[in-house]
Amino acid sequence: MAPTLPRLILLTSLLVMPIGVCRAEEDALALFKRRITPLLRSPNPSSCAECHLSGVDLRNYIGETQEETFAALRDAGLVDIKQPDNSKLLAFIQRKPEKPTPVSEAVRKQEYDAFRAWIHAAIKDPRVVAAKTDSDQLGPAVPLTVVRHSRMDRIVESFVENIWSEMGRCASCHSPELNRGKIGRNGHTKEDVDAISWLVPRDPAATLRQLVESGNIDTDAPDESPVLTKPAGLTEHGGGPKFAVGSRTDKNFRRFLVDYAAVVNDKYVRADQLPTPPKLRGVMTKQHLRIVDVPEQFHRKLLRVDLYRWIQADGEQGGRWSESPWGTAENPIAGKRQLWQSMVTATAPRGSRRAAELKPEQPLPGGRYLAKIYIDQQDRTKTDRDYELGEAELYGEVEFDGPWAEGYQPPKIIHAPQPK
Ligand code: HEC
Ligand code: HEC
Numbered sequence: 289m290a291p292t293l294p295r296l297i298l299l300t301s302l303l304v305m306p307i308g309v310c311r312a313e314e315d316a317l318a319l320f321k322r323r324i325t326p327l328l329r330s331p332n333p334s335s336c337a338e339c340h341l342s343g344v345d346l347r348n349y350i351g352e353t354q355e356e357t358f359a360a361l362r363d364a365g366l367v368d369i370k371q372p373d374n375s376k377l378l379a380f381i382q383r384k385p386e387k388p389t390p391v392s393e394a395v396r397k398q399e400y401d402a403f404r405a406w407i408h409a410a411i412k413d414p415r416v417v418a419a420k421t422d423s424d425q426l427g428p429a430v431p432l433t434v435v436r437h438s439r440m441d442r443i444v445e446s447f448v449e450n451i452w453s454e455m456g457r458c459a460s461c462h463s464p465e466l467n468r469g470k471i472g473r474n475g476h477t478k479e480d481v482d483a484i485s486w487l488v489p490r491d492p493a494a495t496l497r498q499l500v501e502s503g504n505i506d507t508d509a510p511d512e513s514p515v516l517t518k519p520a521g522l523t524e525h526g527g528g529p530k531f532a533v534g535s536r537t538d539k540n541f542r543r544f545l546v547d548y549a550a551v552v553n554d555k556y557v558r559a560d561q562l563p564t565p566p567k568l569r570g571v572m573t574k575q576h577l578r579i580v581d582v583p584e585q586f587h588r589k590l591l592r593v594d595l596y597r598w599i600q601a602d603g604e605q606g607g608r609w610s611e612s613p614w615g616t617a618e619n620p621i622a623g624k625r626q627l628w629q630s631m632v633t634a635t636a637p638r639g640s641r642r643a644a645e646l647k648p649e650q651p652l653p654g655g656r657y658l659a660k661i662y663i664d665q666q667d668r669t670k671t672d673r674d675y676e677l678g679e680a681e682l683y684g685e686v687e688f689d690g691p692w693a694e695g696y697q698p699p700k701i702i703h704a705p706q707p708k
């Protein structure tokens with residue numbers, strides 16, 4: 289059947305529409321619908337997630353319409369109309385960690401190509417360029433302090449301070465470089481030993497990833513993470529208990545795990561929900577301290593020593609003990625042997641110059657120290673893991689002096705003080 293007259297007119301009128309404008313308009317809109325909107329609806333994490341565990345995501349920058357999206361990006365200075373390839377949003381998308389995963393690289397390329405093509409098309413469309421929005425809704429939905437707290441580099445830093453710093457206690461069995469000798473012993477096959485080699489030598493970020501992927505960090509119930517319950521002696525552990533429940537190490541492990549779970553579960557939405565870091569920064573030394581003649585009745589009680597350093601005044605005259613401890617150590621007492629022993633952690637107030645200078649395995653200088661000894665005689669840390677031993681548990685003080693070598697053969701040996 290031949291087309292009727294009105295249909296013909298409609299067809300020709302479509303054909304004579306100003307083609308340039310029409311194509312640009314269609315292209316930008318089509319691109320937006322075909323390549324940008326799906327990013328908004330995608331169930332997979334965006335490339336941002338490789339560094340921003342929560343708080344900000346590429347989706348935060350995509351509005352319901354292209355006009356709204358463009359106007360908000362333009363107003364926020366994230367698109368550069370004169371030099372589209374210099375758009376800040378494209379720079380955000382191009383950020384990548386030192387070792388990106390292949391999946392995130394593919395996602396990143398897809399996002400970059402999509403946004404670059406759309407931005408180029410959109411700036412050719414005067415209607416889109418001139419679009420207005422009164423919404424400043426685009427961008428992170430949480431305060432910037434939360435965005436910063438949820439960043440991977442901050443999280444790795446916290447992992448290093450709270451967990452990685454203790455890896456010396458785990459490496460002999462869990463580092464593939466050090467545990468080969470376990471193969472064939474006690475019936476352990478190579479597969480058995482490989483299966484528990486979650487420690488990636490010299491790479492805390494990869495170790496964290498490995499612990500998460502192997503299910504040893506439980507983000508639903510962080511206190512039940514095997515990386516905590518096994519060495520804390522709360523569940524069966526091939527390596528036995530490695531630290532006491534309620535000890536500094538236990539607190540550090542839990543501080544990291546609880547915070548990490550809150551970040552990945554998007555629990556932080558306000559700045560006042562963020563945890564405050566502890567006042568002291570600590571780094572393990574390789575020095576050991578032993579206290580002998582500890583009363584046998586304190587068997588298995590948690591003992592903490594804080595070490596204050598003698599600060600000599602200028603000109604030889606007088607001096608004082610440091611205001612905050614230079615070192616600390618914590619372990620249960622071996623009552624039957626009447627002794628207590630532990631590796632020592634060097635400490636300094638967070639943000640101080642000395643804190644910045646603390647380095648792993650760097651020994652405390654030899655010289656004069658005051659050891660303040662706290663004993664948890666009531667087992668308060670066992671019932672409340674967050675309990676901090678304080679004045680109520682102060683058992684006594686001892687001074688010591690002289691050189692202090694690394695290692696435990698011999699450790700620095702001091703005598704238990706008379707009780708206060
Ligand atoms: C390679 C890691 C990495 C990736 C991937 C990454 N960012 Fe960031 N982002 C950072 C770092 C580091 C900072 C803070 C320091 C800076 O701005 O250089 C930051 C800061 C930000 C800020 C500013 C917040 C502030 O602290 O002022 C925003 C917003 C942001 N990123 C959004 C994004 C978006 C959106 C994506 C994905 C398209 C993304 N980032 C991808 C590492 C990354
Ligand atoms: C003397 C050897 C030894 C030491 C030291 C040791 N472990 Fe273990 N660990 C084992 C053995 C053996 C297993 C396997 C049996 C089991 O699951 O308990 C294991 C299992 C684990 C697992 C489960 C691994 C998996 O994927 O199944 C975690 C997590 C763990 N240990 C954490 C630690 C932490 C943290 C430390 C240091 C604070 C530590 N271990 C120190 C021997 C050790």
